[in-house]
Amino acid sequence: MRIGTVDLPNRFVLAPLAGISCTAFRMLCKENGAGLIYTQMIDAGLISSKTAEEVNKFLNIQDMERPVSVQLIGSEKNILVKAVEAVEPFADIIDLNVGCIEIDYLQKGCGAALLKDLSKLETNLRAMVDTTEKPVSAKIRIGWDNQHINGVAVAQLVENAGASALCIHGRTADQGYAGKVNWTIMKQIKEKVKIPVIANGDVTSYNEGVSLLQKTGCDLVMIGRQAQHCPWVFHEKQVDIKQQILRFIQLYEQYEVRQSPVEVADHVFWMLRDLKTSEDTKKVHLIQTIPRIIRYVNRL
Ligand SMILES: Cc1cc2nc3c(=O)[nH]c(=O)nc-3n(C[C@H](O)[C@H](O)[C@H](O)COP(=O)(O)O)c2cc1C
Structure with a gap:
């Protein structure tokens, strides 16, 4: 094409x-x-x-x-x-x-x-x-x-x-x-x-x-x-949502100019939509640093 x-x-x-x-x-x-x-x-x-x-x-x-x-x-x-x-x-x-x-x-x-x-x-x-x-x-x-x-x-x-x-x-x-x-x-x-x-x-x-x-x-x-x-919608394979989110944050830390915890939290929240968890994922918006967002995701 x-x-x-x-x-x-x-x-x-x-x-x-x-x-x-x-x-x-x-x-x-x-x-x-x-x-x-x-x-x-x-x-x-x-x-x-x-x-x-x-x-x-x-x-x-x-x-x-x-x-x-x-x-x-x-x-x-x-x-x-x-x-x-x-x-x-x-x-x-x-x-x-x-x-x-x-x-x-x-x-x-x-x-x-x-x-x-x-x-x-x-x-x-x-x-x-x-x-x-x-x-x-x-x-x-x-x-x-x-x-x-x-x-x-x-x-x-x-x-x-x-x-x-x-x-x-x-x-x-x-x-x-x-x-x-x-x-x-x-x-x-x-x-x-x-x-x-x-x-x-x-x-x-x-x-x-x-x-x-x-x-x-x-x-x-x-x-x-x-x-x-679901940035993984472009293929059929099963993904580990947490791994995808952590990869997003890694790319963000490496390449993004803004380094905004608010922007990272937004993306994490969106990508958590389909993760089965009892956690209220809206709480991610309260986290104020990117390392703490990573810890939050790892704990889910
Ligand atoms: C939050 C949001 C932002 C969008 N921004 C743009 C944009 O910058 N340019 C554009 O052409 N369309 C924009 N769109 C429209 C999408 O590109 C797309 O045409 C629309 O969402 C329908 O496709 P979908 O059902 O796959 O979402 C936006 C849509 C949403 C929901």
Whole structure:
């Protein structure tokens, strides 16, 4: 499987997850078999004003994670172009967010708002494609709401604008993260475009991922929320949850710039969801140092 010039080792993709996709988390997903890693969305205005050194530190992409798709969110062509120039040296693929439903971004015409302004979407994507030799992609939803399902038209526009791939989250913006994922539209999109299509939405196991690929005919499958709790969702093997958590902390201590016990505790809490224990795991949030979090996990 390839996206543009980028070879992918398998068909499983880690979704962009704002507030979750720190370097250690991305690396743990990679170690567990994710074939393509997305960064969380990065504000184009914010990143375009940074020096190359600052961008490098901010992205903090490690070689073992590659290939990595750096996702940008923005609505102004010139700012997106500057952002592409800023992240290009560090990215394998550059993605445009066309699905975010955060009100602040929608008000600025970013994310899913672009589903309602197709000429702007096309102009922005073309400009991004023209700025870089690296493959550019877009992550879209199936439409704004049930009365405006335009996923197929948007996908064709994305392809015509020169994108090398497309990710489809099978919900409308109006649905947010609730309600059913629409596999039919995903399948229709795959049938209508030639670029690789990544199917996304509600996959909670490796086998469900394989099944979504079969049902939709899509080329790749992306997993988000289940990976937050189970970075090992990218394979079928049984894992020792405590060992996975300790590995996360090891990666965090070795590679993360922030060294924040609060951030570590959040991840530990999320990953403890499926561990059978009588302990109230919320207590991990009260622990104030990383070594003490390690001791807490070891005692479980
Ligand atoms: C906490 C959280 C943060 C997210 N951040 C992003 C983001 O930065 N960029 C993006 O395109 N989608 C983002 N999403 C959407 C996911 O990438 C994904 O499309 C969605 O969760 C559906 O997939 P899932 O059912 O596998 O979680 C986010 C979702 C959640 C729950």
